[in-house]
Amino acid sequence: MAVESEGAVENNGVVRTAMGFGSIMNNSYGIGRMGIWRMDEMGGQATPLHRMDARIKILTVFIFIGFVMSFPRYEISALMPFFLFPLVLMGRAGIPPSYIFKKVLIASPFALAVGIFNPWLDPAPMIRVGGIFVSGGWLSFLSILIRFSLTVSVALTLLACTGIQRLCDGMGRMGVPQVLVVQLQLLYRYLFVVVEEGGRLGRGLALRAGPRSRITLRTYGALVGHLLLRSLDRAQRVYQAMASRGYTGETRMMHPPVLRRVDLLFLVGWVLFFGVARYWNLAGQMGRLLIGGGR
Amino acid sequence: MHMADALMSPAVGGVMWAISGGLLAWCSRQVRRLLNDRMIPMMGVLGAFIFAAQMINFSIPGTGSSGHLGGGLILAALLGPYAAFIVIASVLTVQALFFADGGLLALGCNIFNLGFFPAFVAYPLIYKPLVKSTQGGLRFWMGAIGAAVVGLQLGAFCVVLETTLSGISDLPFSTFVWMMLPIHLAIGVVEGVATGAVVLFVLKARPGLLGEPVDSATPPGGGRKVIIGLLAATLIVGGVVSWFASTHPDGLEWAMAKVKGKNTLESQAGMSEKLADIQATTAFLPDYGFKKSEPSQGESSSWPAPSAGTSVSGLVGGLLTLVLAVGAGWLLRAKGRSKTMES
Amino acid sequence: MSHHLIEARDVWFAYPQGADVLRGLSFRITHGEAVGLIGCNGAGKSTLLMHLNGFLTPRCGEIRIGDTPLTAQTVAAARRAVGVVFQDPDDQLFMPTVAEDVAFGPLNLGLPLDEVAQRVGAALERVGMTSVRERPPYKLSAGEKRAVAIATVLAMMPDILVMDEPTSSLDSRGRRRLIELLRGFEHTRIIATHDLELVVEICSRVLIMDEGRIVADGPARTILGDRELLHAHGLERPHSLSHAHAHTAE
Ligand SMILES: Nc1ncnc2c1ncn2[C@@H]1O[C@H](COP(=O)(O)OP(=O)(O)OP(=O)(O)O)[C@@H](O)[C@H]1O
Ligand SMILES: [Mg+2]
Numbered sequence: 049m050a051v052e053s054e055g056a057v058e059n060n061g062v063v064r065t066a067m068g069f070g071s072i073m074n075n076s077y078g079i080g081r082m083g084i085w086r087m088d089e090m091g092g093q094a095t096p097l098h099r100m101d102a103r104i105k106i107l108t109v110f111i112f113i114g115f116v117m118s119f120p121r122y123e124i125s126a127l128m129p130f131f132l133f134p135l136v137l138m139g140r141a142g143i144p145p146s147y148i149f150k151k152v153l154i155a156s157p158f159a160l161a162v163g164i165f166n167p168w169l170d171p172a173p174m175i176r177v178g179g180i181f182v183s184g185g186w187l188s189f190l191s192i193l194i195r196f197s198l199t200v201s202v203a204l205t206l207l208a209c210t211g212i213q214r215l216c217d218g219m220g221r222m223g224v225p226q227v228l229v230v231q232l233q234l235l236y237r238y239l240f241v242v243v244e245e246g247g248r249l250g251r252g253l254a255l256r257a258g259p260r261s262r263i264t265l266r267t268y269g270a271l272v273g274h275l276l277l278r279s280l281d282r283a284q285r286v287y288q289a290m291a292s293r294g295y296t297g298e299t300r301m302m303h304p305p306v307l308r309r310v311d312l313l314f315l316v317g318w319v320l321f322f323g324v325a326r327y328w329n330l331a332g333q334m335g336r337l338l339i340g341g342g343r
Numbered sequence: 344m345h346m347a348d349a350l351m352s353p354a355v356g357g358v359m360w361a362i363s364g365g366l367l368a369w370c371s372r373q374v375r376r377l378l379n380d381r382m383i384p385m386m387g388v389l390g391a392f393i394f395a396a397q398m399i400n401f402s403i404p405g406t407g408s409s410g411h412l413g414g415g416l417i418l419a420a421l422l423g424p425y426a427a428f429i430v431i432a433s434v435l436t437v438q439a440l441f442f443a444d445g446g447l448l449a450l451g452c453n454i455f456n457l458g459f460f461p462a463f464v465a466y467p468l469i470y471k472p473l474v475k476s477t478q479g480g481l482r483f484w485m486g487a488i489g490a491a492v493v494g495l496q497l498g499a500f501c502v503v504l505e506t507t508l509s510g511i512s513d514l515p516f517s518t519f520v521w522m523m524l525p526i527h528l529a530i531g532v533v534e535g536v537a538t539g540a541v542v543l544f545v546l547k548a549r550p551g552l553l554g555e556p557v558d559s560a561t562p563p564g565g566g567r568k569v570i571i572g573l574l575a576a577t578l579i580v581g582g583v584v585s586w587f588a589s590t591h592p593d594g595l596e597w598a599m600a601k602v603k604g605k606n607t608l609e610s611q612a613g614m615s616e617k618l619a620d621i622q623a624t625t626a627f628l629p630d631y632g633f634k635k636s637e638p639s640q641g642e643s644s645s646w647p648a649p650s651a652g653t654s655v656s657g658l659v660g661g662l663l664t665l666v667l668a669v670g671a672g673w674l675l676r677a678k679g680r681s682k683t684m685e686s
Numbered sequence: 687m688s689h690h691l692i693e694a695r696d697v698w699f700a701y702p703q704g705a706d707v708l709r710g711l712s713f714r715i716t717h718g719e720a721v722g723l724i725g726c727n728g729a730g731k732s733t734l735l736m737h738l739n740g741f742l743t744p745r746c747g748e749i750r751i752g753d754t755p756l757t758a759q760t761v762a763a764a765r766r767a768v769g770v771v772f773q774d775p776d777d778q779l780f781m782p783t784v785a786e787d788v789a790f791g792p793l794n795l796g797l798p799l800d801e802v803a804q805r806v807g808a809a810l811e812r813v814g815m816t817s818v819r820e821r822p823p824y825k826l827s828a829g830e831k832r833a834v835a836i837a838t839v840l841a842m843m844p845d846i847l848v849m850d851e852p853t854s855s856l857d858s859r860g861r862r863r864l865i866e867l868l869r870g871f872e873h874t875r876i877i878a879t880h881d882l883e884l885v886v887e888i889c890s891r892v893l894i895m896d897e898g899r900i901v902a903d904g905p906a907r908t909i910l911g912d913r914e915l916l917h918a919h920g921l922e923r924p925h926s927l928s929h930a931h932a933h934t935a936e
Contacts, residue, residue, distance in 0.1 A: 110447065114353045151443065185513060196347065199448070203348075203439060204443050213782040227371040235433050242391040272540075280388070286780050287383075287384045293838065294794030
């Protein structure tokens with residue numbers, strides 16, 4: 049979570065090349081413009097899927113992940129039908145699958161880093177494809193890869209087909225404590241502002257220190273400390289703005305009160321599909337039908 | 344060190360969600376009870392600050408790598424543990440949603456691993472008593488680095504526990520522990536140093552800001568509760584560790600045993616129902632007969648699922664399903680896309 | 687009793703561990719006046735404005751809103767009467783969408799939802815920002831942000847509008863629109879600014895601040911035309927008044 053070597057791919061998709069001041073700018077622009085900004089535009093669309101009650105989507109997504117994770121560790125083919133869910137959501141919400149796919153590729157590789165050991169630790173051959181024996185380790189690693197793509201793409205799709213505001217709103221109505229919901233909203237609201245401020249500070253430093261130099265610890269303390277002080281000052285001003293409009297610690301929200309029958313159908317329909325796909329290996333059946341040898 | 348959905352079983356994910364959810368609810372109540380209304384915007388902006396701060400790196404001398412702030416400790420020092428926990432949870436949530444760091448079901452784990460230990464263990468038990476009102480010096484750095492290291496070690500240890508209990512990864516517990524803890528020792532030192540540097544700057548620039556967290560009015564018996572909770576956690580963790588230690592004295596041995604054991608174990612359970620398919624499939628795909636290409640190892644039936652047919656049909660079917668899913672998504676895509684915003 | 691009246695009586699103030707920033711400052715602004723508050727950097731303008739809705743309390747002296755002194759008991763009422771537009775609209779727009787932001791204040795007043803909706807609509811209409819109502823604030827231009835920030839304050843229906851540097855970071859078109867908007871208000875207005883042309887166009891009266899004191903108080907044209915006075919306090923006569931012919935707006 050805190051150390052990266054040079055050139056490592058950061059989890060927000062920004063490739064760190066040089067470590068100097070220039071990288072500060074690259075990173076802040078990377079996150080602000082490419083990453084979050086684009087996602088924000090996706091989430092802000094107005095397709096029927098976007099406008100659907102966020103609670104339903106959150107619930108369905110969690111059930112989906114639960115089903116995917118419940119498969120035994122060597123499962124591969126039976127997981128395939130589950131790709132239908134994120135793909136249909138992307139289709140209905142007008143999200144280019146290539147966009148989500150790219151984000152999946154650069155998502156945090158922890159699962160892969162851990163999973164890659166499986167082939168070494170579990171070398172006993174398990175199945176044979178053509179003339180090649182495949183060990184259990186490779187199977188379970190492949191399975192981890194597939195689970196990874198499924199869960200990551202569905203998480204990203206949830207946001208892209210809902211938008212952070214509607215998501216927060218839905219969370220609030222699902223009983224997530226209001227303090228947390230407001231916290232999320234405010235964090236998101238000031239993300240851009242503070243990142244820009246950090247970029248400005250970094251550029252200011254870079255102008256004085258030259259682009260080649262590296263950030264020493266002392267400079268780092270000053271830079272981040274400065275950003276912290278500015279953030280605290282801003283928080284103070286935001287508080288004043290809130291207080292001058294009658295804020296006393298409670299935030300009331302205007303909720304659009306809707307839960308339509310279609311929404312429930314969406315939930316029930318998908319959960320049924322997950323159930324069927326979980327207990328019958330749909331892909332396996334289809335393969336058998338095709339290749340023959342079915343029962 | 345974000346725990347990932349792909350490595351987890353639903354049971355572990357669910358339990359950790361329940362724990363983190365409970366903690367969040369409790370912290371929200373405490374925040375409402377203890378804090379003044381000034382804190383709400385402060386928490387929000389500080390959450391954004393942590394995000395921005397994580398993008399700024401400093402170079403670690405002599406290593407060619409760089410480090411940055413994790414943020415948990417600084418948040419606890421500024422806001423107190425309850426509010427800090429909520430802010431960390433919100434940062435992790437945004438990361439999970441926007442960058443798919445970890446994943447949604449793993450979010451419960453991540454909130455616990457990365458939030459609980461800095462806010463409720465490292466800060467009150469190590470950072471606060473040591474750092475107190477010092478500005479630099481041995482005590483200060485010991486407090487900052489010690490707290491960061493302990494917080495991260497406990498978090499990393501939990502990652503290992505959660506992964507092992509989920510049973511998707513084959514990494515043996517002890518091997519995994521010996522991989523994770525040294526790495527996170529290094530990360531912890533870096534985090535502690537970064538935290539210390541920022542705190543020192545802030546202390547000099549604006550004295551009195553970090554001294555007293557706004558909610559330092561811990562509820563009566565709060566300290567004792569933390570210690571009791573810690574003892575309980577230690578007992579549980581200790582119990583699990585010793586259990587693992589006794590079952591798997593050595594990581595590599597354990598791995599071997601596991602590999603060997605699987606032959607007999609899995610062939611009976613799990614995939615056994617698929618054995619029924621073998622005959623039909625092999626008959627249909629005669630070129631893939633077992634006997635010819637079989638190495639001298641012995642009979643194919645001693646393997647867990649020696650069904651080439653199943654695997655081939657699984658492969659074909661899987662690919663086909665994927666194509667169908669893509670096709671369905673494409674067919675079902677919305678016609679008029681990207682109207683900017685609903686009105 | 688009118689709320690449209692605001693008064694400072696011998697106000698002294700110092701930040702913690704600092705020298706006095708406001709040093710015996712007095713004025714009285716009455717119904718419907720538009721007052722420009724000018725003075726060089728660090729004169730104490732922003733500090734004074736923070737007193738007007740009770741975020742800072744004078745070390746001695748008092749602020750009166752309407753006919754009541756501003757105290758801890760009356761601060762809530764004072765904040766309803768005095769609407770402050772902050773210098774950086776990013777500080778003022780903290781909700782996820784423009785509409786929610788404008789609704790924030792009325793909701794806190796405990797108004798019924800339909801009246802909240804009506805106020806939101808009216809306030810956005812007033813500043814010409816109806817078209818951005820569902821947009822998130824970070825996707826607005828500087829001028830739009832400023833206009834929306836004003837709408838958030840208008841939705842509270844204050845009697846007195848207080849603004850800190852309203853034209854900073856606006857381009858000339860945005861500035862022009864803002865001036866037209868401010869001119870149309872019937873509220874009592876107090877505008878702290880370095881934009882003296884803005885003062886010429888909007889304000890009937892000017893206060894000059896220097897080192898925590900009011901050093902001049904009078905009709906805008908008289909004061910802004912007095913080159914010596916302005917020069918003495920680090921200010922320059924606005925271009926539009928430095929010609930023999932007047933080319934004021936309209
Ligand atoms: N939060 C603070 N703590 C301590 N001193 C402050 C603080 N804010 C302002 N000051 C000091 O008070 C004095 C007046 O500042 P103020 O911001 O009121 O001036 P101003 O007239 O608004 O200036 P400007 O035109 O630059 O906005 C300055 O000397 C400033 O350094
Ligand atoms: Mg000012």
